[in-house]
Amino acid sequence: MVRLYGKAPYRIVLVHGGPGAIGSLKGFAQELNKLSQIGVVEAIQSKYSITELIEELYDQIKENCNDKVALIGHSWGAWLAAFFAEKYPELTRHVILVGSGPLEDKYVSQIGARRFQNLSEEDNEIVQRLTDNRTTDEDMEKIPKIFEKLDNYCLENKEAHRADKTDSQMHNMIWEEAAKLRTSGELLKSFQKMKCKIFLIQGEIDPHPAEGITIPLQENGVACETYILEKCGHSPFMEKYAKENFYKILLKIIS
Numbered sequence: 001m002v003r004l005y006g007k008a009p010y011r012i013v014l015v016h017g018g019p020g021a022i023g024s025l026k027g028f029a030q031e032l033n034k035l036s037q038i039g040v041v042e043a044i045q046s047k048y049s050i051t052e053l054i055e056e057l058y059d060q061i062k063e064n065c066n067d068k069v070a071l072i073g074h075s076w077g078a079w080l081a082a083f084f085a086e087k088y089p090e091l092t093r094h095v096i097l098v099g100s101g102p103l104e105d106k107y108v109s110q111i112g113a114r115r116f117q118n119l120s121e122e123d124n125e126i127v128q129r130l131t132d133n134r135t136t137d138e139d140m141e142k143i144p145k146i147f148e149k150l151d152n153y154c155l156e157n158k159e160a161h162r163a164d165k166t167d168s169q170m171h172n173m174i175w176e177e178a179a180k181l182r183t184s185g186e187l188l189k190s191f192q193k194m195k196c197k198i199f200l201i202q203g204e205i206d207p208h209p210a211e212g213i214t215i216p217l218q219e220n221g222v223a224c225e226t227y228i229l230e231k232c233g234h235s236p237f238m239e240k241y242a243k244e245n246f247y248k249i250l251l252k253i254i255s
Contacts, residue, residue, distance in 0.1 A: 002060050003042040005029045010039035010065045012254060015057065015084075016163075017075025017099070019045065019174035020140065023164030025074060027157070028237040035247055036254060041065065048173045050083060050181075057084050061091055068093035070254045075099045075208075075234065079178060082190050089195040096199045096253060099234045102212025103188050111207045119146070133172040140166035152233035153205055156240040191222050198224045199253055201246060203232030203239065 003026065004010065012032065014025045022044060029042040043060045047053045057080065061069055070093050073081030078100035085092040102108060112131070119127065123146050126139050135143070144162065148155060181187045191198070198217070202210040210228055217224045227249050232242030239246070 001044040001046065002064060003029065003044065004064065005033035005040040005042065006038065008039050008064075009067065010041045011067065011069055011093075012036070012038055013041045013043055013057075013061060013065070013069045013071050015043055015071060015073040015077035015081050016045065017073075017077045018163075018166070018171055019076045019178075020167035020169075020171035021075075021144075021163040022046075022167060024161060026164075027161040028074075031237065031247065032250065036251055038254065041069075045080075045170070048170055050080070050174060050177050053080055053174070054084050054087055058088055058091070061088075065091075070094055070096060072096040072098060072250070073100070075101065076175070076178065079187060082187075082194060085196055086190040086193045092194075092196045094197040094199065094253070095194065096201065096250070097213065098201050098236060099203065099206055099208060100200065100213050101182075101208050103182065103191065103216040104212065105183050107209055107212030110209050110212070119150070130171075133176050135168040135171055137166075137168050140168045140171065147234070151207055152235060152239065153203065153231050153242070154240040155235075155238050156243070158238065161235065161238050188216055188220060191217060192220050194222075198222065200224050200226045201229065201236060201249060202226070203229050203234060203236055203242065205232065206234045208234065 014029050016025045025042050029040045033040040041064050047056050071081040078097035081095045085095050129135050229236055229242040232239045236242050236246035
């Protein structure tokens with residue numbers, strides 16, 4: 001399933017995060033299409049393994065796009081975009097990582113430290129279950145509001161960016177697999193094998209440290225054009241003080 005914004009040719013594909021935050025990029029897709037006047041595909045994930053998600057994304061692009069695309073992945077979607085670009089370079093013009101998680105385990109502790117310090121006991125328990133891949137559907141309903149407090153600077157028009165639904169089974173299964181790929185080094189190898197240009201746009205106060213992406217890539221000889229946004233957290237397209245600059249950077253990249 002996809003949602004299409006604007007008219008063909010569709011040259012931009014948005015890949016949502018979560019895993020399991022289904023439909024969370026609709027507001028982003030609408031705004032990007034309006035500003036760029038380029039057709040945008042919002043790819044909806046429905047599978048429960050990374051291999052299946054890569055093939056699902058392949059089908060979505062082949063069915064709706066006639067040329068190489070700019071893949072924009074948010075959060076977990078940044079990794080999925082990278083996995084796709086490694087396997088299907090003939091379909092990938094470039095990859096734009098937005099709010100990406102770190103590429104090596106040694107940076108992960110920084111995320112938890114920043115998230116946990118301002119949480120209530122109940123919220124702490126929910127986030128711990130998320131970390132342990134034990135989330136329930138009730139947890140998944142509460143998690144977006146919890147992360148709004150922790151992952152962002154000053155959100156604007158939150159309703160336009162809410163997921164249509166959340167899938168705890170997808171989150172637990174995909175994230176368990178993805179975390180193992182990071183630990184084993186296979187995630188970083190995917191970036192090393194990519195043939196397209198890589199861009200990173202990261203909020204200055206995103207709990208996911210930008211150096212967790214830039215340093216591993218630099219140490220492995222992978223070029224990455226990086227933009228750090230002030231007064232910005234995990235989702236630049238939602239941030240009151242950063243979104244204008246965020247879209248300016250995107251338009252520059254995709255034009």
